[in-house]
Amino acid sequence: ETSTIEAFTKYKNKVDPNGHFNKGKLMAGSGLENAYTPSFGLLEQESIIMEQSAIGEIADSISDCLRCGKCKPVCTTHVPRANLLYSPRNKILGTSLLIEAFLYEEQTRRGISLKHFDEFNDVADHCTVCHKCLNPCPVDIDFGDVSVAMRNFLREQGKKQFNPGTALGMAFLNAKDPATIKLMRTFMVTIGYRAQNFAHKLAKKFHLLKDKIRPPATVGKPEIKAQIIHFINRPMPKKMPTKTSRALLGIEDNSMIPVIRNPKKVTEDSEAVFYFPGCGSERLFSNVGLATQAMLYEVGAITVLPPGYLCCGYPQTSAGNHDKGQQITTDNRVLFHRVANTLNYLDIKTVIVSCGTCMDQLQKYEFEKIFPGCRLLDIHEYLMEKDMKLAGITGTKYMYHDPCHSPMKTYKPMEVTNKLMGQDVQLNDRCCGESGTFAVARPDIASQVKMRKQEELEKGMGKMGLTVGNPEEKVKILTSCPSCLQGLARYGEDTGIEADYIVVEMAKHILGDNWMQEYVERVNNGGIEKVLL
Known part of the structure; x- marks a missing residue:
């Protein structure tokens, strides 16, 4: 509109009479050619790299950002009073600059600086992949997805920084052999958690835990000493289950499909459910997986468990290993089709989960094609439908x-x-x-x-x-x-x-207070049918 351009021109001439800032931009007859601010559109036209690599997809996914900052209040990694300023808005600004640096160095044949990859790692690390930034964003940018894409890009380029914590965690989740899982669980949970608790007590005694009250900024790679202090500043859980749920029930054989029934409550009309416990409810907090099974046992449902230890594939994908996550997803889907064919006499209409990330990943499995007409439900939603509830809890x-x-x-x-x-x-x-x-x-x-x-x-x-x-x-x-x-x-x-x-x-x-011991005893005394896969 002419009136808008004239009003802007008048203001521009007043505050910037010599035309130092963005000379000619948004003035009458001008376009974006003279704009000082780099444009992703112009960069994309200039560079073949943008078309041929994942960095172009990353650039496209953030190029619509309006810099409005509506993502800041909900962002987990934006807590200014904790010296944490990695909101999606700020990370998009940083990522944009890094992409420009990548392109400039490639186009001028200088060779890409390794420091840029370090900064890329830093931005990608500052995200919990919670996806909460998507809802308030007016242009639908999900920086959780962007962070996963960045991690995947770094892995493909061989520039993802090695992290022993991540590597050990992924090895534990990827393991399927019962002996390996038992060994790693003993080392990581039984010994590791105790060692962390002991270190916490010592650090507390010598007043080394001040950083949890007013943490320092986390820009760049931290020192090992600082990382250790941060790791021990809050104690790990002390009362951890001693074994996995499968080990307690004797169902670690991946050639057998466990089918659990309550002989006193199962009838011809009893509903069959497929329960996918996931790693957290099975390998780590086995009491959660057993409580889920015990409550399904109590309501009279026929519970089918997957054969052997399985991971849903979400942790691998979010850590930047898309190929591994996709492989796990594909293998699991094929396996579940085999389970459905083996148990075709059971009409499974509900798939139960007890973990949010498992739910997110399993929504991609197309279970309606595996168990026709089925639905995905959290155990708590299922129990609410069955009218299970507590009453009169005091104290x-x-x-x-x-x-x-x-x-x-x-x-x-x-x-x-x-x-x-x-x-x-x-x-x-x-x-x-x-x-x-x-x-x-x-x-x-x-x-x-x-x-x-x-x-x-x-x-x-x-x-x-x-x-x-x-x-x-x-x-x-x-x-x-x-x-x-x-x-x-x-x-x-x-x-x-x-x-x-x-x-x-x-x-x-x-x-009752002894629910876990009693459930394990009941199930192990005739409550489990093991069907050959």
Whole structure:
């Protein structure tokens, strides 16, 4: 519009009479040719690299950013008071500059500086892949997906920085051999968690844990000493299950499909469900997987488990190993088709999960083609449908931490939680800071994220009228994600809050304090049918 251009021209001549800033830009008769700000469109026309490599796709995925900053309030890695300023907006600015640097050096034949790859790693590391930035974004940029693409690009270029925490975690999740899993679990959980707790006590005694109160900025690669202090600043969970759920039930043979029935409750009309426990509910917090099975056993469902130890493929994909994640997904889908053919006499209409990232990944499996007419449900949604709930619980106050990857997709998480617990449960917001292997791989960034979560936990206790660190009555924070369960348990020392899973809490109150031992005994005495795959 002429009037708009004239008004802008008048203002421009007043504040920049010599035309130093973006000379000719947006003036009458001008285009973007004289604009000082580099344009992705112009760069793309200039460079073959943009067309031939993944970096062009990354550039395209962020080029629509308006720099509005609406992503900042919800971003896990944007906590200014914790010296953490990696909002999607800021990361997009940094990524744009890095891409320009890559292109400039390639076009001028100078050779790409390794420092640029280090900075690319830094940006990619500062993301928990929670995808919360997508909803407020007016142009639908999901920086979680961008971060995964960046990690994948770095891996393909051979420039992804090696991280022992990530490597060990992925090795544990990729393992399928029962002996290997047992050995790694003993080393990582039984010995590793105890060692971390011991180191935490020593560091606390010598006053080395100040950084968790006011964490330093995390720009660039941190020193090893700093990483160790950040890693031990909050203790790992102390009461960990001693074995995996499969080991306890004797169903580690990957050539057998376990089918669990309650002889006292199963009838001809009983519903058959396929339960995919995932790594967190099976290998790490086996009490979660067993509580899920125990509650399905209690409602009279016929529970089919996958043969052998399986991972859904999400951790590998989000860590930047798209090829491995795709391979796991394909192998699992083929295996589940074989399971469906083997058990064609069972009409499986529901696939149950007890983990949010498993739910996200399994939505890509096309289960409706494996078990025709089936649906995907979280265990808590399924129990709500079966009208299972607690009543008359006294002496304990509850909060609920909804995971970044919430497994409850069919019903609203708080509606499910309130109905199952038989009371109004307070929602406690913000990321717990664990995020799979994130807290082990980059404990320095996790310290910043956890500082923000601890503020939220303390605020929640304040609403309940309880003293932080020494509450007047028992306080529990419930969740529905194995990784979050570990992350939340690490705040117990500072806040006095105990972390637990909703389904585990239900099993304790409905089935009794010894529910796990009793369930294992019952199932091992004629409750499991092992069908040859």
